[in-house]
Structure formats: structure tokens, C-alpha cells
Amino acid sequence: LSAVPSQPPENVRVMSITSDVAVLSWSEPPRITLNGVLKGYRVVFWSLFPDGEWGEMQNITTTRERVELKGLEKFTNYSVQVLAYTQAGDGVRSSMLYIQTKEDIPGPPAGIKAVPSSASSVVVSWLPPTKPNGIIRKYTIFCSSPGSGQPAPSEYETSPELLFYRIAHLNRGQQYLLWVAAVTSAGRGNISEKVTVEPAGKAPAKIISFGGTVTTPWMKDVRLPCSSVGEPAPTIKWTKDSEDSAIPVMLDGQRLILADGTLVLRAVKAEDSGYYTCTATNTLGFDTIIINLQVQVPPDQPRLTVSTTSTSSITLAWIPGDNGGSSIRGREGERECERERERITHTLSHTRCAVYISVRECAGKSVAVCVCVCACRG
Numbered sequence: 538l539s540a541v542p543s544q545p546p547e548n549v550r551v552m553s554i555t556s557d558v559a560v561l562s563w564s565e566p567p568r569i570t571l572n573g574v575l576k577g578y579r580v581v582f583w584s585l586f587p588d589g590e591w592g593e594m595q596n597i598t599t600t601r602e603r604v605e606l607k608g609l610e611k612f613t614n615y616s617v618q619v620l621a622y623t624q625a626g627d628g629v630r631s632s633m634l635y636i637q638t639k640e641d642i643p644g645p646p647a648g649i650k651a652v653p654s655s656a657s658s659v660v661v662s663w664l665p666p667t668k669p670n671g672i673i674r675k676y677t678i679f680c681s682s683p684g685s686g687q688p689a690p691s692e693y694e695t696s697p698e699l700l701f702y703r704i705a706h707l708n709r710g711q712q713y714l715l716w717v718a719a720v721t722s723a724g725r726g727n728i729s730e731k732v733t734v735e736p737a738g739k740a741p742a743k744i745i746s747f748g749g750t751v752t753t754p755w756m757k758d759v760r761l762p763c764s765s766v767g768e769p770a771p772t773i774k775w776t777k778d779s780e781d782s783a784i785p786v787m788l789d790g791q792r793l794i795l796a797d798g799t800l801v802l803r804a805v806k807a808e809d810s811g812y813y814t815c816t817a818t819n820t821l822g823f824d825t826i827i828i829n830l831q832v833q834v835p836p837d838q839p840r841l842t843v844s845t846t847s848t849s850s851i852t853l854a855w856i857p858g859d860n861g862g863s864s865i866r867g868r869e870g871e872r873e874c875e876r877e878r879e880r881i882t883h884t885l886s887h888t889r890c891a892v893y894i895s896v897r898e899c900a901g902k903s904v905a906v907c908v909c910v911c912a913c914r915g
Contacts, residue, residue, distance in 0.1 A: 539573025542628025741822030
């Protein structure tokens with residue numbers, strides 16, 4: 538009778554070839570450990586994102602001792618394992634190997650704004666690329682004036698930490714076309730949308746920061762930016778949406794507004810979640826942005842039951858509680874729990890002692906669910 542292989546493939550190696558291709562190679566397990574006729578190999582791999590999330594687990598079946606992993610995410614970490622299998626099933630997985638795909642040129646900045654700041658200057662701001670595809674080394678800002686006779690746009694550079702740039706020495710009343718591109722070690726990426734702006738002697742208040750959604754674990758300090766320009770200089774006001782009205786943000790030891798208009802919230806809790814509006818005002822006009830703050834908190838404890846037992850296994854089932862605003866994820870005994878399912882069943886084989894289950898999630902807290910001591914029959 539055949540059985541599953543008792544040892545993993547040997548000499549497992551993985552190498553990144555391009556920004557989206559890696560090569561994995563190995564050699565056959567010792568013949569004596571195959572426990573049957575070798576049918577082939579299965580490669581298992583998944584991505585590891587900076588926020589701790591795992592990508593979807595993928596697998597490739599082959600009879601060869603080498604495989605190309607294609608279509609990978611650019612400049613992304615991956616975990617890779619390989620196993621041999623027989624008619625009886627999958628054998629032991631190899632030790633986990635980690636690899637990072639190579640850098641590539643970045644995608645376009647996710648957003649761009651341009652506003653007048655004086656009679657001879659404008660300010661352009663942008664959001665980082667949704668897919669940086671590497672480490673952003675700098676940003677390049679392009680400025681052209683249609684109809685001015687200039688053969689090529691002017692170029693300016695700024696460090697990757699700065700997401701705005703003031704362009705001076707422009708002509709009042711003349712229109713300018715602006716766009717931005719990010720740069721990695723692989724080169725200059727795709728350009729942003731192009732926006733038109735015109736310097737103005739007296740400029741209404743404009744916010745160069747962007748609205749959108751900000752997600753954070755609880756008990757962290759959060760900064761909600763609201764940089765503005767205008768002539769005369771704008772004043773900044775922050776409000777938080779209540780049931781039917783907007784309530785001014787109370788400034789205390791936990792909340793303060795910096796000189797550049799940024800709202801700082803210290804040690805945020807679930808009740809800090811909500812829509813925050815920043816309004817910049819001067820005598821010539823006003824501008825607003827809305828930021829949706831989502832604070833993730835530790836998940837509630839699941840409700841656990843023992844479904845069935847045998848002489849060598851216990852089947853546990855649990856119904857997840859509130860996930861605290863984040864996808865629940867966890868691993869116990871190298872078995873991955875499917876995330877965000879209403880009911881999950883998990884079998885622990887060859888149980889002889891206490892069963893311990895934990896849940897962790899994006900809020901960065903590990904919650905002990907229960908300790909269940911079960912005496913196996915027989």
C-alpha cells in the first residue's frame with residue numbers, strides 16, 4: 538500500500554528573475570521516503586504585504602523539478618514551499634523560502650492638484666502611486682506653458698517624502714500645464730493626469746491636501762493633513778460629522794491642530810472613527826476636504842463548540858464575532874483559517890492535550906479565544 542512522502546523535496550532554491558517572474562528548483566526526495574510511486578510535485582506560494590496581510594494562496598502542479606512563477610506582483614515579498622505527492626496524497630512541505638520580486642517603474646501618482654499661491658507662483662500637490670513597484674527615489678514635476686513657444690516643459694525634482702512643490706517665477710495671467718511622475722531605481726514611471734493652473738495676485742483659499750479614507754489600528758496617533766494656500770493666508774477649521782450636524786473638533790491633550798493645518802489625534806479609539814471635514818477660508822473664498830477615519834479594534838471572541846471527537850482527532854467549529862473593522866486572519870499549527878467566513882470548521886488531528894486557539898487581526902492585537910481541554914476516547 539502506498540502512503541504520502543515522509544520527507545520534502547531537497548535542494549530547494551528560488552530566484553527572482555524579473556519584477557513579476559521567479560524560478561523555483563529542487564531535487565527529488567530520498568527514494569526510501571517516497572512511500573509509493575511519485576506522481577509529481579506541488580508548489581505552494583502566496584504574497585506577503587507590508588500591512589501583514591497575506592495574498593491568496595496559489596499552487597502549481599508539475600512533474601518537473603523546476604517551475605517558473607509568472608504574473609507575480611511587482612516588488613512584493615512571497616513565501617514559497619514545494620511538496621512531492623503520491624497516489625495517497627500530498628507529502629511533507631519543504632521549509633518556507635522567502636523571495637522579493639524585483640523593482641519596476643512605478644505607476645502614476647494617484648491624484649494631483651494645482652492651485653495659485655501668488656501672482657507669480659503656483660503649488661502642485663499629488664498622492665503617491667497606488668502601485669509604487671519599488672522604493673520611490675524622487676518625484677519629477679513638469680511645467681509647460683501652451684502657446685509660449687517653449688520647446689520642452691521645465692522639470693523640477695523633489696525628495697520622496699515631499700508630496701507638494703511650489704513653482705515660482707511664473708507670469709501672471711498665463712496658463713500653465715502641470716503633471717508629475719515618480720521615479721524608482723528602475724526608472725521614471727507613468728505620468729499623472731495633467732492639470733491647468735494660472736497664477737493670481739489675490740488667490741482664494743485652496744487645500745492642497747487630499748480627502749479620502751484613512752485606516753489605522755487603535756491606540757495609534759493619527760495625522761489628518763490639511764495644508765492650504767491662498768492670499769490672504771487662510772484660516773483652518775476642523776469638524777466631525779455627528780448624527781445631523783458637524784461638530785467642531787474639541788482641542789485638548791488628545792487632539793490638536795498643527796501650524797500647517799494637520800489635525801493630530803492621539804491614541805485613537807473606536808469612537809474616533811467617522812468623517813472629518815477640514816475647511817480653509819479667506820476673504821476671497823473657501824475650500825473643503827473630507828477624510829473618513831476608520832479605526833480598527835481587536836475582534837470579539839468567537840463562540841467555540843466541539844463538533845465531533847474520535848480516538849485521534851477533535852473537530853472544532855466557531856462563529857466569529859465582530860471583526861473590529863478588519864479582516865480576521867490567523868494561523869495555528871500551520872493551518873490557515875479562511876478569513877471573513879460566517880462559520881469555520883477546523884480539525885486538529887492526533888490531539889492528546891489541551892487545544893489553544895488565538896485570533897489576530899490588523900489592529901495589531903492578539904486575542905486569546907479559549908483553552909479547551911479534551912480527553913480523547915480510548
